[in-house]
Amino acid sequence: xxxxxxxxxxxxxxxxxxxGVVRAVTGVSYDVRRGEVxxxxxxxxxxxxxxxxxxxxxxxxxxxxxxxxxxxxDGEDLLTLKGRRLREIRGGPVAMIFQDPMSSLNPVLxxxxxxxxxxxxxxxxxxxxxxxxxxxxxxxxxxxxxxxxRVDQYPHELSGGMRQRAMIxxxxxxxxxxxxxxxxxxxxDVTIQAQILEVLKTAQRETQxxxxxxxxxxxxxxxLADRVVVMYAGRVVEIGDVFxxxxxxxxxxxxxxxxxRAPLDSDGAGLEPIPGQPPSLITPPPGCxxxxxxxxxxxxxxxRTELPELRAVAGAEHRSACHFAEELAGEVRA
Amino acid sequence: xxELGYEAGVELKTRSQWAYVRIRFLRHRLAVGSLVVLILxxxxxxxxxxxxxxxxxxxxxENASKGPTLEDRHxxxxxxxxxxxxxxxxxxxxxxxxxxxxxxxxxxVIGTAIGAVAGFYGGKVDNLLMRFTxxxxxxxxxxxxxxxxxxxxxxxxxxxxxxxxxxFWTTIARIVRGxxxxxxxxxxxxxxxxxxxxxxxxxARHMLPNCxxxxxxxxxxxxxAAILVEAALSYLGLGIQPPDxxxxxxxxxxxxxxxxxxxxxxxxxLVIVAIALCVxxxxxxxxxxxxxxxxxxxx
Amino acid sequence: xxxxxxxxxxxxxxxxxxxxxLVFTFVSxxxxxxxxxxxxxxxxxxxxxxxxxxxxxxxxxxxRYAYWAKDAVTNQFGTTLLGDRPILPDLWRVMKNTLQLVxxxxxxxxxxxVVIGVYSARHQYSPFDYAATTFSFLGLxxxxxxxxxxxxxxxxxxxxxxGHQIFPIASLSSVDHGGGLDFVLDRVHHLxxxxxxxxxxxxxxxxxxxxxxxxxxxxxxxxxxxxxKGLPERTVTMKHAFRNALIPLVTLVALSFGNLLGxxxxxxxxxxxxxxxxxxxxxxxxxxxxRVMAWLMxxxxxxxxFNLVADLVYGYLDPRVRYD
Numbered sequence: 001x002x003x004x005x006x007x008x009x010x011x012x013x014x015x016x017x018x019x020g021v022v023r024a025v026t027g028v029s030y031d032v033r034r035g036e037v038x039x040x041x042x043x044x045x046x047x048x049x050x051x052x053x054x055x056x057x058x059x060x061x062x063x064x065x066x067x068x069x070x071x072x073x074d075g076e077d078l079l080t081l082k083g084r085r086l087r088e089i090r091g092g093p094v095a096m097i098f099q100d101p102m103s104s105l106n107p108v109l110x111x112x113x114x115x116x117x118x119x120x121x122x123x124x125x126x127x128x129x130x131x132x133x134x135x136x137x138x139x140x141x142x143x144x145x146x147x148x149x150r151v152d153q154y155p156h157e158l159s160g161g162m163r164q165r166a167m168i169x170x171x172x173x174x175x176x177x178x179x180x181x182x183x184x185x186x187x188x189d190v191t192i193q194a195q196i197l198e199v200l201k202t203a204q205r206e207t208q209x210x211x212x213x214x215x216x217x218x219x220x221x222x223x224l225a226d227r228v229v230v231m232y233a234g235r236v237v238e239i240g241d242v243f244x245x246x247x248x249x250x251x252x253x254x255x256x257x258x259x260x261r262a263p264l265d266s267d268g269a270g271l272e273p274i275p276g277q278p279p280s281l282i283t284p285p286p287g288c289x290x291x292x293x294x295x296x297x298x299x300x301x302x303x304r305t306e307l308p309e310l311r312a313v314a315g316a317e318h319r320s321a322c323h324f325a326e327e328l329a330g331e332v333r334a
Numbered sequence: 335x336x337e338l339g340y341e342a343g344v345e346l347k348t349r350s351q352w353a354y355v356r357i358r359f360l361r362h363r364l365a366v367g368s369l370v371v372l373i374l375x376x377x378x379x380x381x382x383x384x385x386x387x388x389x390x391x392x393x394x395x396e397n398a399s400k401g402p403t404l405e406d407r408h409x410x411x412x413x414x415x416x417x418x419x420x421x422x423x424x425x426x427x428x429x430x431x432x433x434x435x436x437x438x439x440x441x442x443v444i445g446t447a448i449g450a451v452a453g454f455y456g457g458k459v460d461n462l463l464m465r466f467t468x469x470x471x472x473x474x475x476x477x478x479x480x481x482x483x484x485x486x487x488x489x490x491x492x493x494x495x496x497x498x499x500x501x502f503w504t505t506i507a508r509i510v511r512g513x514x515x516x517x518x519x520x521x522x523x524x525x526x527x528x529x530x531x532x533x534x535x536x537x538a539r540h541m542l543p544n545c546x547x548x549x550x551x552x553x554x555x556x557x558x559a560a561i562l563v564e565a566a567l568s569y570l571g572l573g574i575q576p577p578d579x580x581x582x583x584x585x586x587x588x589x590x591x592x593x594x595x596x597x598x599x600x601x602x603x604l605v606i607v608a609i610a611l612c613v614x615x616x617x618x619x620x621x622x623x624x625x626x627x628x629x630x631x632x633x
Numbered sequence: 634x635x636x637x638x639x640x641x642x643x644x645x646x647x648x649x650x651x652x653x654x655l656v657f658t659f660v661s662x663x664x665x666x667x668x669x670x671x672x673x674x675x676x677x678x679x680x681x682x683x684x685x686x687x688x689x690x691x692x693x694x695x696x697r698y699a700y701w702a703k704d705a706v707t708n709q710f711g712t713t714l715l716g717d718r719p720i721l722p723d724l725w726r727v728m729k730n731t732l733q734l735v736x737x738x739x740x741x742x743x744x745x746x747v748v749i750g751v752y753s754a755r756h757q758y759s760p761f762d763y764a765a766t767t768f769s770f771l772g773l774x775x776x777x778x779x780x781x782x783x784x785x786x787x788x789x790x791x792x793x794x795x796g797h798q799i800f801p802i803a804s805l806s807s808v809d810h811g812g813g814l815d816f817v818l819d820r821v822h823h824l825x826x827x828x829x830x831x832x833x834x835x836x837x838x839x840x841x842x843x844x845x846x847x848x849x850x851x852x853x854x855x856x857x858x859x860x861x862k863g864l865p866e867r868t869v870t871m872k873h874a875f876r877n878a879l880i881p882l883v884t885l886v887a888l889s890f891g892n893l894l895g896x897x898x899x900x901x902x903x904x905x906x907x908x909x910x911x912x913x914x915x916x917x918x919x920x921x922x923x924r925v926m927a928w929l930m931x932x933x934x935x936x937x938x939f940n941l942v943a944d945l946v947y948g949y950l951d952p953r954v955r956y957d
Contacts, residue, residue, distance in 0.1 A: 056861055058857060058860060058861060087863040087864070087865060088863065089863070090860065090861055090862065090863035091861060091862035091863035091864075092863055095861070095862075096861045098854060098857070098858060098861075100854060103853065103854040103855065104854040104855055104857070104858045105855055105858065106855040106858075106859070106873055106877070107855070107877070107951070107952075107953060108876060108877060108880075108950065108951055108952060108953075109872075109873075117859075117862060117864060117868075118862040118863075121862055121863045121864050122863060154952045154953070156952075156953050167858075170858075170862065465648075465651075468648065469648065469651060469652050469655055471888070471891060472648065472649075472652045472891075472933045472936055472937060473652070473656065473891070473929050473932060473933050473936070474891040474892070474894040474895040474898075474932055474936070475891060475892065475895055476892075476894075476895030476896075476898055476899070477894070477895060477898065477913060477928070477929060477932060478929075480898070480913070480914075480917055481659075481660065481917065481925060481929070484917045484918075484920065485660065485920075485922075558773075558774065562774075562776045565776050565778075565779075566776055566777070566778050566899055569776075569778050569779075569899075570778075570899070570902065570914065572917070582776075582778075585778070585779060585782065589782065593782075593785065593786045593789050593790075596786055596790070599779075599782050599783070599786060600783070600786075603776065603779035603782070603783065606776055606779065607771070607774050607775050607776075607779075608774075610773070610774035610775075610776075611770060611771065611774040614770055614773060614774055615770070
C-alpha cells in the first residue's frame, strides 16, 4: 500500500466556550490515500469539519486549541507549520472549498480578482495577462459559461451553482494533491447539486487530487466516495470502503444513519430516526459515546464503562469502534 | 465557534426569554454598576427637595464665591451670589433627568409608530415616510432645535422636551422599520393574515414584541443623547429658561469671572458626564443582553 | 457608475427643493417677522409698511415662498430683516471658515478612528482595546460645549501658573497674524482647541463602530477563504477584511455630518470663531428669519452634497449597490 498523501494521527482539538471546554475532536486517526475520494460522514458537531480545518491551521486559536496529534502530509506535520510554509501549503498542495459560496467569496472583489489572487499567491511571478488567461481556463474547466465575461463579475452577479464552481476553480488553481470539500452542495438546490458533483469529478480527473468530501448527505457519499469515515461525537466510529459500509455497516450508528433514509420503494412506512440527542462534548458520557442511543447495546455494562477501540472487523480495511460489531454482521442494508 | 457547544447538545434549562435577557445583563458588571449609580442619581432627583441642603435660589451673600468645602455643607461651593451649588446641581439634575426620560419615551413612541407603519406596509407608504425622514435629517438637528426653541419656545421644560422629541424619533423609526421589513419576510406574518388578524393586531401582538430589544436599547441611549442636547440648548440660553433649573444654564452662568470660580463650570458638567456615561453603559449592557451573538468567549 | 452618480444627483436636487419649502414653511409659521418689527422702538408706520411690502408679508405662505425662492436664486438670498444688509456675502465668508474647521476635524476623526478601530479589533481585549473603549465611552458622554470650556479653563489655569498660554482660546486669528505661512500657522494654532473638541466627539463614535464592523468582518467566511488560499495575513486583513469593514463607516460618517455642523455651532460660539455657527446663533438671537432661512438652506445644501459624495464613495467601495 503506497503512503497516504495525508494522514491524521490521534488528533485532539478543544474549544473554550462560556459553558466549558468543548472537545470537538478526540483521538481521530485516518488516512487519505492518493487520488481517492474519502467521504467523512457525521451529524453537525461530530467533528468532521474541525478535523480538516485543523489541518490547514484554520481553527481560531483562541478559543480553539490543538491539544495533540499530527497531520502528516508527505511526511511533514502540518500542525506544526507556521508562517510562510503554512501559506505555501494552503491553497497549494492542500486546498479547501467551503459550504456557502455566497458568504465564502468576498462580495466587493471580482471573481477574476479572487481566483487570480490564489494563483499569484503560489506563483508570484505570474503577470496580469497570464493570471487572467489561467483564470478563464479554470472557469471553463469547471463549466462556467462565457468565462471571459464572468471573470470580471462580482459574486452577487452569479448564481449559487456558478459561485460554487468558481470556488472549485479557485481551489484547483494550483494543482492540489488534496482537495477538501466541506459540505459543497448543502447550500445549493438539489438540481444544482448533481452538477457540482460532476464538476468535482472533473476536477479530480484533471488534477489527480485526493478529495476529502465532508458531508452529512449519504447520497453524495454513495455517488462519489471510494472509502468512508464515519464520525460521531468527535471520534471515528467506523472506516471502510463505500460498498462495505453501505451493504454491511458494522457500527450501530452507521446502521442507524442508513436506516433513517427513506428508500425510494418505501411503501409509506415511517422514517426511522435514531432516538435521542448527540452527547455533550463538554461532559461526554463514559464508555462508548453512542451508548445512550444505541439499540444494539441493550444496556450492556461494557458499553457504558469502556471506550471501544477502532479495530478491524471484516478484513483489515473495515474497522469499527464497537464492542459488539460482530453482532451486526449479516444484516444487509442498502 | 460557540455554536459548537450548542451543537454538541449542551443541556440548557428552558427559561423564558426575559429571564435570559436578565441573566445576560447581570453578567455585565459595568452595566449593573452603572444601573445602580443611575438609580441613586434618580432618587436624588426625585427627592431633591429633601436632599438639597439649601433652596435653589437661596442667597447667602456672606458665603459667596467659596470653593467646595465641608463647612455649612457647601459640598460644591457657592456661586457669586452665595447660592449653594450642590443644591443647584441637585435641582438641575431633577429637571434634566425627567426631561431626558420624557424625550426618550415620546420619541420612542413616535418613532416606533412611524417605523412600524413604514416597515409593515412597505412600498409607497414606506417610500413616502422614509423620504420624509430623510428630509428631517437634511438640516442639522441642533440648528432645527435652536430655531424651534427661539421661534416657538417659552423655555418650559415640557415644551423643550416636546421639541427635542420631535427630532429624536428618526433613529428609532429607521431601526423599527428595518426590523419590520425583515420580519415581514418571515412566514408568521402571512400566517396571521391568513388567520384573519387585523393589521393593527399583527403589528402589535406579533411583530412589535420581536423588536422590543432594539427599541429598549435605543430608548436608553436616547436618554443619554437627550441629556447632552438639552444641556447644550440650555447652555446657549435657548433651552430651559428660569425659573426652572437647568444644568446647562448653570454652566453658562458659571462662566463669568473668567473661570476663576472653576467649580461652577466643572461640577454640573461632571454630573452630566456621569449620567450620560452610566446611561450608555446600561444601554450597551442591554444591547449585549438582547443580542447574544456578539458574546465574548472566556479566553 | 456614471449613471449611478447622475441618478443620485437628480435625486438630491429634488430633495433640496422639497427641503427648502419645508424649512421655509416651518420658519414662517413658527416666527412672526412682524413680531420683531413691533419691538423696534420708534418705527414709523411707513417704514413698517415698507418692510411688509418688501418681504411680501401680507401674502400667504406659498406666495412668500415663491418670492423667497426667486430671491434666493437670483438675488443671493436677499437681505436681512432689519438693516437690509445683503445676506450671501456674509454667509459665504463664514462658510469658508467653518468648512476649514469642520473638514479638518472630520478628516482627523476618520483617520484616528480607523486606526484605533482596526487595531482594537485585531487585538481584542488587549489593554489598548480597553483603553480605547473607555476613551470612546467618555467621549460619547461628554458634552462638546463643556469640553470646550474645560479646555479653556485648563489653558487659563496654565497661564496663571506659568505665564504661558499654550493655545489661543478665542477667535480665528491673532490681530497681528502676518501673511503667507505665518498666517496659516497662526490660523492652525487658533484652530487646535476647536478641532480637538469636534474630533473627540466624532472619534468616540466612529472608533467603536469601526471596531465592531472590523470584528464582524474578521469572522466572515470569505476571510477564512482568503486565509485558506494561502494569502499573507497582512493581505487578508487589509484587502479583504478592512475594505469590507470600511463600507458601513462611510454611511455613518455621512449621517454624522449634520451633527458635526451642529457641533460647529457650539464650538464657534464658545471660541468666538467667525464661522457659520456663530452667524446662526446671532441670527437666532436677533430673531431674523431671513438670515436663519438662508443659513438653513445653505446648510441643507452642504449636507446633501456631502451625502452625495458619501453615496458615490459607497458605490465605489461596494459594487452591490451600483445597480439598484
